Amino acid sequence: MTISFKDKVAIVTGAGGGLGREYALELARRGAKVVVNDLGGSRDGTGSSDAAAEVVAEIKAAGGEAMANGGSVTEYEQMEKMVADAKQKWGGVHILINNAGVLRDKSFAKMTPDDFEFVVKVHLTGSAFATKACWETFREQAYGRILMTASSTGLFGNFGQANYGAAKLGLAGLTKTLQLEGAKYNIKVNSLSPVAGTRMTEDLFPEEAFKLFSPENVAPAALYLVSEDAPSNQIVGAGAGGFHSAWVMMNDAVWLPEGQRTVEGFADAWDEINAMTNLKAPQSGSEQSGAILAAMQKVLGADAGPSSTRG
Ligand code: NAI
Numbered sequence: 001m002t003i004s005f006k007d008k009v010a011i012v013t014g015a016g017g018g019l020g021r022e023y024a025l026e027l028a029r030r031g032a033k034v035v036v037n038d039l040g041g042s043r044d045g046t047g048s049s050d051a052a053a054e055v056v057a058e059i060k061a062a063g064g065e066a067m068a069n070g071g072s073v074t075e076y077e078q079m080e081k082m083v084a085d086a087k088q089k090w091g092g093v094h095i096l097i098n099n100a101g102v103l104r105d106k107s108f109a110k111m112t113p114d115d116f117e118f119v120v121k122v123h124l125t126g127s128a129f130a131t132k133a134c135w136e137t138f139r140e141q142a143y144g145r146i147l148m149t150a151s152s153t154g155l156f157g158n159f160g161q162a163n164y165g166a167a168k169l170g171l172a173g174l175t176k177t178l179q180l181e182g183a184k185y186n187i188k189v190n191s192l193s194p195v196a197g198t199r200m201t202e203d204l205f206p207e208e209a210f211k212l213f214s215p216e217n218v219a220p221a222a223l224y225l226v227s228e229d230a231p232s233n234q235i236v237g238a239g240a241g242g243f244h245s246a247w248v249m250m251n252d253a254v255w256l257p258e259g260q261r262t263v264e265g266f267a268d269a270w271d272e273i274n275a276m277t278n279l280k281a282p283q284s285g286s287e288q289s290g291a292i293l294a295a296m297q298k299v300l301g302a303d304a305g306p307s308s309t310r311g
Helices: 018-029 051-061 076-090 113-141 152-156 162-185 207-212 219-225 263-273 286-300
Strands: 009-012 033-037 065-069 095-098 144-149 187-194 235-239 242-246
Touching: 009 018, 009 076, 018 033, 018 051, 018 065, 018 095, 018 219, 033 051, 033 076, 051 065, 065 076, 076 113, 095 113, 113 144, 113 162, 113 187, 144 162, 144 219, 152 162, 152 187, 162 187, 187 219, 219 235
Parallel strands: 009 033, 009 095, 033 065, 095 144, 144 187, 187 235
Antiparallel strands: 235 242
8 A cells, every 4th residue: 555645735844954854855755745844043943044945956856846935933924824825836735744843952950941932932832833824724624634743852851851841742732632623623633752863863873873763764654644544642753663652641540538538648549549550541631530530439339348449
């Protein structure tokens, strides 16, 4: 089975280099018309260049269709214009890959409030702005595929990246609510946590690893997650040819009857509350209260037995 993007219009933000460039090239190879967005700044988000135009030239040289967009994801009006330009030229927008990003790494003790705010603004607010600019079109068309770019830093933490990690887990959270709101309009939303040798990681990877973790090895996951038959509400990891899924899980609730519902009662039950057993991946927030009520009913419904019980 060949996965085609013929007749699809895709926007890839931050596609002037690294992972975004690879996604744009591969989407175009498979028939998509691609908006290559990038303001072409340096790794910390300063300056500008013609990076987007260069990728467009590569796509066109290979026989594909693309247009460059130099807008910043942090400016909502520029994202609206990007979508309007794509619709005017190609009649719609079907796919959005939120990939633009910057780094301002420092330990939290040394991080300035500006460095925190800027990184959150580019990754989290920028992805929300680009998505918002596409949302009405996706609803009207009853078709939309959105990929957020999360990170292992957001999912699991990394020293020196408090700003980046906060934004990246925020994107997984944005995915979870948007996939619920988009479901009835055939809008599917997923998050990808890539590992790739790009300018963002060039000082972390030794040369051999840099090659192994090439952006080409991440693109299959990214493209599948924005394809016609994509799943929704997934967090997928990809790097060096390895792929995995990650979930936000919870265990069964422990319900403490009134007499035990004290700080000490909680402390006594802590090991049970914190046990990694019977894990589930809820599909919406209401499942948390449902699990608590189920645990309560289990205790109140039983005449005898332990005074605290998992539901
Ligand atoms: P990269 O630095 O090559 O790509 C990021 C692109 O975003 C750059 O071309 C940059 O000019 C563009 N950009 C920055 N601010 C922008 C703005 N305001 N508007 C439009 N474009 C803007 O780095 P890489 O590695 O390709 O990163 C792509 C995405 O993957 C980022 O979101 C990054 O956080 C994420 N990521 C990368 C990992 C890796 O191992 N390389 C690991 C985890 C996440």
